[in-house]
Amino acid sequence: MDLTQEIFEKAKLVYKEELPAAEEGSLLEMCKAAQGELLQRLKDGVSVDTIHDEFVRAAGVLGIALFIGLECTTIDSFSAGNLSLKKRSEEQTRSASESLRCQAERMLTGYLKDVGFYFGAVKY
Numbered sequence: 001m002d003l004t005q006e007i008f009e010k011a012k013l014v015y016k017e018e019l020p021a022a023e024e025g026s027l028l029e030m031c032k033a034a035q036g037e038l039l040q041r042l043k044d045g046v047s048v049d050t051i052h053d054e055f056v057r058a059a060g061v062l063g064i065a066l067f068i069g070l071e072c073t074t075i076d077s078f079s080a081g082n083l084s085l086k087k088r089s090e091e092q093t094r095s096a097s098e099s100l101r102c103q104a105e106r107m108l109t110g111y112l113k114d115v116g117f118y119f120g121a122v123k124y
Contacts, residue, residue: 011063034059
């Protein structure tokens with residue numbers, strides 16, 4: 001099984017909601033994006049082979065974060081007869097997505113390059 005498929009399978013295992021077959025393609029694409037993002041952020045000298053299991057788990061979680069980020073909606077509920085559906089608000093969905101992203105990054109703490117921080121000297 002290739003790395004992308006492993007990440008996709010891990011994401012499906014971790015995702016607690018029932019995933020309709022029609023949405024599996026979207027989750028797969030988000031897993032590919034997560035894999036690419038994390039590969040680019042690995043520190044020099046860190047190989048996926050040496051952290052394989054951790055990488056697959058973190059990329060799966062990040063793939064889920066990206067996937068649910070696609071689903072932002074302001075619809076709170078929908079009812080039709082005996083069927084009732086509730087969706088998270090856009091704010092709740094974004095919060096959940098960001099929380100999962102942070103968790104994925106923490107899972108690879110020590111293996112990822114620092115981003116968003118720069119320390120430099122100022123000349124007078």
